[in-house]
Amino acid sequence: MKIRNLKFGILFLGIGLAFNSQAQQAWPPALPQSNKNGLAVLKSADLLKVPTSIQEVLDANPEIKLEIAKHIPKVELVYHNELNNAAINGTGWSSWGDICLASDGMVYSGIGNHWKTDRGESYIYRWDPARSVLKKVSDINQSNGARANDVRFSKVHAHIIEGIDKKIYFTGTLDDGSKAGHDEMLSKWTPNIAGGKLLQFDPKTGKTIVYADFPAARVTATTKYDSKRNILYAEIEGDPKGVAIGAFDMASKKWIYQSESGVVSHHRDMMMDKQGNIYFNGKQTKITDQMVLRGGVYYPITKKADSTSTSMLPPDQSDRLKNIPLTELWKYSPETRTIQGTNSSSVGGIRSSTRESKAGYIYGTTMGNQLFRYAPAKDELIILGSNFLKNGEYITVCDLSRDEKYLYYLPGAHGSAGFSGTPVIQYEIASGKQKAIAFLSEPMLNAFNYAPGGTYGLKISEDGSKLFIGLNGSPPDALRPKGLGRGFGLTSFAVIHIPAEER
Numbered sequence: 001m002k003i004r005n006l007k008f009g010i011l012f013l014g015i016g017l018a019f020n021s022q023a024q025q026a027w028p029p030a031l032p033q034s035n036k037n038g039l040a041v042l043k044s045a046d047l048l049k050v051p052t053s054i055q056e057v058l059d060a061n062p063e064i065k066l067e068i069a070k071h072i073p074k075v076e077l078v079y080h081n082e083l084n085n086a087a088i089n090g091t092g093w094s095s096w097g098d099i100c101l102a103s104d105g106m107v108y109s110g111i112g113n114h115w116k117t118d119r120g121e122s123y124i125y126r127w128d129p130a131r132s133v134l135k136k137v138s139d140i141n142q143s144n145g146a147r148a149n150d151v152r153f154s155k156v157h158a159h160i161i162e163g164i165d166k167k168i169y170f171t172g173t174l175d176d177g178s179k180a181g182h183d184e185m186l187s188k189w190t191p192n193i194a195g196g197k198l199l200q201f202d203p204k205t206g207k208t209i210v211y212a213d214f215p216a217a218r219v220t221a222t223t224k225y226d227s228k229r230n231i232l233y234a235e236i237e238g239d240p241k242g243v244a245i246g247a248f249d250m251a252s253k254k255w256i257y258q259s260e261s262g263v264v265s266h267h268r269d270m271m272m273d274k275q276g277n278i279y280f281n282g283k284q285t286k287i288t289d290q291m292v293l294r295g296g297v298y299y300p301i302t303k304k305a306d307s308t309s310t311s312m313l314p315p316d317q318s319d320r321l322k323n324i325p326l327t328e329l330w331k332y333s334p335e336t337r338t339i340q341g342t343n344s345s346s347v348g349g350i351r352s353s354t355r356e357s358k359a360g361y362i363y364g365t366t367m368g369n370q371l372f373r374y375a376p377a378k379d380e381l382i383i384l385g386s387n388f389l390k391n392g393e394y395i396t397v398c399d400l401s402r403d404e405k406y407l408y409y410l411p412g413a414h415g416s417a418g419f420s421g422t423p424v425i426q427y428e429i430a431s432g433k434q435k436a437i438a439f440l441s442e443p444m445l446n447a448f449n450y451a452p453g454g455t456y457g458l459k460i461s462e463d464g465s466k467l468f469i470g471l472n473g474s475p476p477d478a479l480r481p482k483g484l485g486r487g488f489g490l491t492s493f494a495v496i497h498i499p500a501e502e503r
Contacts, residue, residue, distance in 0.1 A: 027086045027093070028079040028490055029479045032448050037133050042075040046443040051421035054439075057389050064389055067435040069426075071499035075438065077448065078134045080111050080125055080491045086481045087113035087121075092489025095470045096221075098397050099457035100160035100168060105129050106203065108137075108168055109457055109470040110156025111491045114175055117188055120154030122172045124201065124208075127468065127493055134493050138201050140172040143208040150193040157221035157456075163250060164230055168201040169211065173219040173237075180238030181217040189217050196220060198232070198248070212253045215246075224270040224278060229334060231256075233278050235267040243267040245280060245332055245339065257337045265327060266349040266367055268396070273356045273376035281349035282330030282341060325349075327367070329374075329381065344381035346372060354400035354407065363407050363429070365395040371407075371427065384432060387411065388425060396456045401464045405429060406503065408467055413454035415472075415487040417441070422452045424467065424496055426503075437502055440494075449476045452494070453487055464503050467496040 034040040048069055050058075058064055080093065087093050091114040100108040107129070112122035124138035141152045153172025160170045173196065179185050180195070189195065196214035201207070214220065220234040232248045242262030249256045264280055271279040327349030329342045348367025353374075356362050362374045369392025371384040386392040393411030400407055407427040412420055421439035428435070440452045450473055457470035471492045474480070480489070 027083040028081060029475060031077070031079055031450070034078070037078070037131075038081055039076060039078045039132050039134075040448055042077065042443060042447050043072055044443050044447070045072055046446070047072055047075065047438045047440070048436075049439065049442070050436075051439055051442065054389070054420055054423070061390055065433065066389070067433055069435060069437045069499075069502045071501045073438050073499060073502075074497040075440070075444075076132065076495040076497070077444065077450070078127075078493050080109070080123070080136075080493065081134070082136045085113075086484060087115060087489065088481055088483035089113070089115050090483070090485045092484045093491050094155070094488045095472055095491045096155050096157040096456050098159040099459055099468060099470050100162055101459040101461070101468060102162045102168065102203070103166065104203070107459065107468045107493075108160045108170075108201075109493055110140075110160055110170060111470075112153070112155040112172070114488075115154050116175065117151045117154075117185075118149075120152035120172075120174070122153050122156050124156070124160065124168075124170055125493065126203075127495075129466075129495075137206065138170075138199070138208040140170075140199060140208075143199055144172070144193060144197050144210060146193055147190075150190050151188050153196075153219075155221075158223040158234070159225070161223065161225040161232070163200075163225075164227055166203070168203065169198060169225075169232070169250075170201070171196050171198050171214070171220060171223075173221055177219040177221050177237040178243075180219045182238075182240055185238075186217060195238075212248065215255070215258070220246075222267055222270060224272050226272060226276045226334070229276050231276070231334065233270060233272075233332075235264050235270065235280065236261075237267065245278070247332070247334065247337070257332075259332075259339055263330070263339060265325075266351075269350050269352055269364070271350065271353040271362050271364065271374065273362065275376075276334045277376065278332040278334075279329050279342070279350075279362075279374070279376075280332070281327045283328045284325035284349075285328070285345075287326050287347070342379050344374065344379055346370070346381060346383070351394075352396055352398045352409070354398060357400065357404045359404070363398065363400060365398060365409065369393055369395075388420070388423070388434065393417075393420065394454075396454075397458045399458055399460045401460050401503075402462050403464060406460075406464070408458060408460050410455045410458065410469065413456060415453055417454035418451055418487075422454070424469075426498075435502075437498060438496060445476075449479065450474075450490065450492070451476070451486075452492070465498055465500070467498060469494045469496065 107127040122140040196219035198212040200211040218238040222235040224233045230250045239261035243264035245259040247257035266281040329344040353364030388411040396413040398409035422441040424438045453472040
């Protein structure tokens, strides 16, 4: 009996050592065909090959018009590196926030290990386009001064921004920031790390400092920066009552406005117009038979003629939209520091948005997988149709080209991109045409043993020639450590060089 117990003891010790060895395994794995800086280049006709899954949808739905680029792009790929373990927690290393294209051409992206408060790690990287080098430049928890038993942040979810001082600002958050102020978390905050922290990275010195504190037991996954007024807006999470809007004056380092909790629903995006007004997802209602459809937007029936002069909820969409809330668009005014409702709403609310164009429009995607156009001056929101194929995909970020001809985005942010071949879409504003400028999935899998997933961070260069993307992804089965699930775990930074003929 003792011998048997000894055998089992040795067995379990072996398993424990194996797991610990995997947990400390150097990461990421080597990228095939990469140079000394870890950069690999791909230029193949396969990038323009329509995946079978997409072709089947197009064949079955001839009304869908998806153009395919005719000129092959060049793709540069590099893994986020210098990681001392594979983050074996089911999700692994992952990227959840928008990237920053700084005025000097540098691009900043963030990743985290998605582990709980005692093991959280998150880092900021900088891409140097002149040298084609990706380098880790900031350790968030180290910069926070986190000590033993302090809360450690495991995600970079909010937007990385460049301030008017040309320094880079960012913040870390928890796996689930909405739990920050709940009973089970309150005991974990300490005077040293009492809540989220806004960090500042100085590109000249390479140093990161704590610039300001968030309210105690509060964090954010969503920010928007007004460079003209030097105000940072944040959707503040953690209160069990819900999410609030906060306005932080970057010059005085003071919170100049905080709404009551619960005014924000679907706290994942804010729009900003040229006057600095902030728009966010407010009150939610259900789509009912007492609503009419105008320009793809649902409105309450206000007059008898509504029920006959405008189209009702399309029968083929009624089941799909039945359980998706209709979300009102609310507005914060920096002049009056007040919140009020607008006359606009969308199915599920807004999920991503661009700056306001010279023509007075903000473009974006909804939680209901549709493209939209919003005119702040008119308070008019128009749905432009599905953001991809027939029923659309989950899209978390989009960017408007500087010439305002195109909108760029990647369908399938949260793990579903690979099923569509990880398409890179260029939407032409004038015509409403969607064009795939590349399908990344199969070519990258064949060339690099890498399965690229979706993105939460994307920027187009000033001249429109390069698309910078922070990708989630997955290693192949043979290289996936035991305990690491598929779809995430291996983050990368990609540069898509768009041929001149396609732009």
